[in-house]
Amino acid sequence: MNTITEIDIKKLIEAVNSSRKYRELDLPEEMLRDLIAVNLPNSRSMAELKTNFRTALHNVIAPYLETIDYDKEIQALQAENLSLPETLEAYCLKIMAKHASTRERIPHLEAFFNTIFEIIGSPHSILDLACAMDPLCLPWIKLSPGASFKAYDINGPRVRYLQAFLSLAYPNYQAIQQDILLHPPKEKADCAFFFKEAHRLEKRQPGSTRILLDGINVSTVVLSLPSVDLKGHHSLEVFHRHLVEKALEGTTWQQEVHMVGNELLFFIHKDPA
Numbered sequence: 724m725n726t727i728t729e730i731d732i733k734k735l736i737e738a739v740n741s742s743r744k745y746r747e748l749d750l751p752e753e754m755l756r757d758l759i760a761v762n763l764p765n766s767r768s769m770a771e772l773k774t775n776f777r778t779a780l781h782n783v784i785a786p787y788l789e790t791i792d793y794d795k796e797i798q799a800l801q802a803e804n805l806s807l808p809e810t811l812e813a814y815c816l817k818i819m820a821k822h823a824s825t826r827e828r829i830p831h832l833e834a835f836f837n838t839i840f841e842i843i844g845s846p847h848s849i850l851d852l853a854c855a856m857d858p859l860c861l862p863w864i865k866l867s868p869g870a871s872f873k874a875y876d877i878n879g880p881r882v883r884y885l886q887a888f889l890s891l892a893y894p895n896y897q898a899i900q901q902d903i904l905l906h907p908p909k910e911k912a913d914c915a916f917f918f919k920e921a922h923r924l925e926k927r928q929p930g931s932t933r934i935l936l937d938g939i940n941v942s943t944v945v946l947s948l949p950s951v952d953l954k955g956h957h958s959l960e961v962f963h964r965h966l967v968e969k970a971l972e973g974t975t976w977q978q979e980v981h982m983v984g985n986e987l988l989f990f991i992h993k994d995p996a
């Protein structure tokens with residue numbers, strides 16, 4: 724099957740936007756169209772395309788769909804005291820624990836960011852790509868006054884919540900809803916964080932890590948990947964080292980690798996000194 728009508732595309736998109744699983748998420752139509760387009764060549768019928776499209780969408784969104792009610796969390800923010808370091812940290816830990824990916828990092832939070840800043844120094848600008856709840860780690864990310872921090876995610880309600888949190892706790896920082904594969908952020912920054920998402924972006928589109936790395940205007944990328952599978956049974960280290968090596972093939976970019984907890988940290992220097 725290599726052609727499809729505009730009416731078919733609209734039907735597939737409409738079905739997603741009205742489904743219980745996705746209707747709250749305000750997913751950009753452009754991303755849904757992209758997922759349909761990349762699954763078109765390997766689908767022999769409309770039914771198969773529908774299945775492949777929904778599987779691809781599930782892989783992008785659902786492993787980290789959790790039970791956070793973002794509207795409720797936005798309202799609850801008003802009652803929080805985020806002006807003292809202790810209360811801010813306690814609040815951030817409480818919210819981080821609600822999301823599987825940041826929850827895994829809590830036991831290693833200090834070591835994780837200490838390792839990063841020992842290597843990259845003190846950046847003045849950070850882009851956090853596919854951020855999920857990473858901005859709740861900001862109390863452990865010691866940025867200098869005047870530094871900029873922009874966090875990108877595809878999930879609409881999550882981004883609205885993050886923006887509400889940032890405007891109270893870090894008014895100069897921003898959360899932005901954007902598909903970082905279709906639109907890698909263009910602004911120049913010292914550093915990009917790209918934590919625990921490259922392996923899933925590669926599933927969406929093989930070669931996507933390289934597309935993203937090429938598309939962003941930063942000198943250093945800190946990319947992390949899990950060193951074991953979600954159940955902790957199998958090592959993914961060789962596989963994930965290979966993923967990064969492949970993304971860097973043919974470039975002069977340098978990488979160094981560290982491990983904190985069960986996260987492999989790849990420091991990719993795009994402009995080697």
Ligand SMILES: C[S@@+](CC[C@H](N)C(=O)[O-])C[C@H]1O[C@@H](n2cnc3c(N)ncnc32)[C@H](O)[C@@H]1O
Pocket residue numbers: 783784787824825852853854855856857875876877878901902903904905917918919920
């Ligand atoms: C693995 S989770 C969390 C990653 C987070 N950086 C961390 O370390 O906890 C992946 C996040 O990436 C977001 N995401 C997936 N694909 C994306 C894309 N193309 N553009 C922006 N965000 C994306 C999802 O909405 C989800 O919040």
